[in-house]
Amino acid sequence: MAKQPPVAIVFDTFGTVVDWRTSLIADLTAYATTRGVTADWPALVDAWRAAYQPSMQRVRSGEQPWTTLDNLHRASLDRLVAEFGIKGLSEADLAHINLGWHQLKPWPDAVPGLTRLKARFIIGPLSNGNVALLLNMAKAAGIPWDMIFGSDLFGHFKPDPETYLGVSRLLNLRPEQVMMAAAHNGDLAAARNCGLQTAFFPRPSEYGPRQERDYKAESDWDIVATDIQDMATQLGV
Amino acid sequence: MAKQPPVAIVFDTFGTVVDWRTSLIADLTAYATTRGVTADWPALVDAWRAAYQPSMQRVRSGEQPWTTLDNLHRASLDRLVAEFGIKGLSEADLAHINLGWHQLKPWPDAVPGLTRLKARFIIGPLSNGNVALLLNMAKAAGIPWDMIFGSDLFGHFKPDPETYLGVSRLLNLRPEQVMMAAAHNGDLAAARNCGLQTAFFPRPSEYGPRQERDYKAESDWDIVATDIQDMATQLGV
Structure with missing residues (x-):
């Protein structure tokens, strides 16, 4: 189902x-x-x-x-x-x-893709960055987050479960009502272990010429997309 | 000065x-x-x-x-x-x-005034509401917060100092770099005690026909305005 x-x-x-x-x-x-x-x-x-x-x-x-x-x-x-x-x-x-x-500057698809997703979903970063870092970044780059889930809200870094479950607690949602999106398979595996849905898209130039991993989805994530714009399309927005 | x-x-x-x-x-x-x-x-x-x-x-x-x-x-x-x-x-x-x-529905000046303020300042609610309540409200009403400071982030309700100082801690700002805006003199007094700047505007019909207080500023708050639009004007945005 x-x-x-x-x-x-x-x-x-x-x-x-x-x-x-x-x-x-x-x-x-x-x-x-x-x-x-x-x-x-x-x-x-x-x-x-x-x-x-x-x-x-x-x-x-x-x-x-x-x-x-x-x-x-x-x-x-x-x-x-x-x-x-x-x-x-x-x-x-x-x-x-x-x-x-x-x-830091967003990838070209990020702001337009997130703007589309924001029309239907609550969107936020769940990052190891702290709130001030993520909020300043969002203001500078025009990233339209609804809420900033910095690691300092939880006192834990990913992949500790307190981060993924902290989002569902603060939003008063069940874990499966929250989707984690990442270009990193390991982050998604940890989120899935906590019951979250998962979305993957690759960022093959993230680490420059010496990138060694995360060129493709390594599990049957709920969504596998090419980027955030494609993710929005797959989610019907 | x-x-x-x-x-x-x-x-x-x-x-x-x-x-x-x-x-x-x-x-x-x-x-x-x-x-x-x-x-x-x-x-x-x-x-x-x-x-x-x-x-x-x-x-x-x-x-x-x-x-x-x-x-x-x-x-x-x-x-x-x-x-x-x-x-x-x-x-x-x-x-x-x-x-x-x-x-809940915003007062008519709220969304346009906050939209103006957002262009120059980080804006967020600092409310006794929890994050889910405040975020759902913002999504329904189109309130353009940068970040949601729900009381559950601090485990304290206003006027406990952990709330006002929690904002400055999460934003990595000194207390005087944060301004508390409220239609309630008591909230502003507590914020000022923590070192925050203060802005007041009255909401004389908040409690309906039986409102008993907060018709006007009861101290020399840093800004005294008629509403959020006027506050934006006084702040030069």
Whole structure:
């Protein structure tokens, strides 16, 4: 029997809605030029993102108390600037660079696709980003979220079940009335384990030339689409 | 010295943004007619709202553990239906009537004024309502919030400081970068005590013919306006 359509759809954000790698490389390169600082910025961005999961894992495991992603990003940046031997960045520069995550640009299909979906569904990010990061991003990029589900609302990072189930609790919906949409099979597997519906579309250039996974759906997700516009079409809006 | 403009503006909702009394009386009267149930619906609505503060006070005082406003509303409704001797309402009817709070109508200036403010400021409700209530209301009425600050995010009802300070924490702003807007002087006094900026405009018909207070600003709030449109004008948007 076909499932009922969801009432709410929540979206992974980094990679799924916004192109963090292209955005950050462009932002850092332009900013560093104005500051007269040189470095291999694409390599720094890739290393920064590579620090993402290990930094959250220290929180998930209990080794480190709850810390927002903004603060994890900053700690990783400080370490990498030292490791890369980058000189000449002030405290204000580092604070500015860290806020690059608040200014990421959406993939071209994201805002038009989300605008269509918003007409029928509650839509929001369900991201490891904190509310301030996700909200500033939405304001800058015109992403029309109804509600911002930052990880700081739950004190947990995905794939901890408190995040997926936290959305259904705050919306007073059953888990199967919520759909998780992501370009990452692992996120969807965790959401499905919590009872959510699932939607996948690939972002094959998310990690640049060295992408290693998530080129295609690895399970029978409820929706498999080419992008958010196609997802809206499949949902009949 | 004049203060800096706020970055975010949060709005009390019941009475300030939406006209709960007119909305609920119209909704209950129409619904009860279809169900063939008669009662003094304006009196029931006034009694229901009169139960609002005492029901939250039991949570604030610790007499009762954290309970969403949806659940407090339902408990009050059940008691009042019995007290008023209203017969013939099924469980589904009572659930439907309780969801009337999710469908309240905005005052005429609210959506156009908020739309103007959204162009320059982060805007959201800071209400004793829970996220599901406030989000369903926004979707039904087209209220263009950036983020929904329901009381269930904080596990506290206003005027507990955890609510006002919770907004500044989630937005990573200092309290003075947040403005509280309300048609209720008491709400603003509590917000000012937490360091927030304040904006007042009166809603003299909120409580109908028996309104007893909040006809005018009772302190030197940072903004005193006639409504949300005037508030937008005073803020230069």
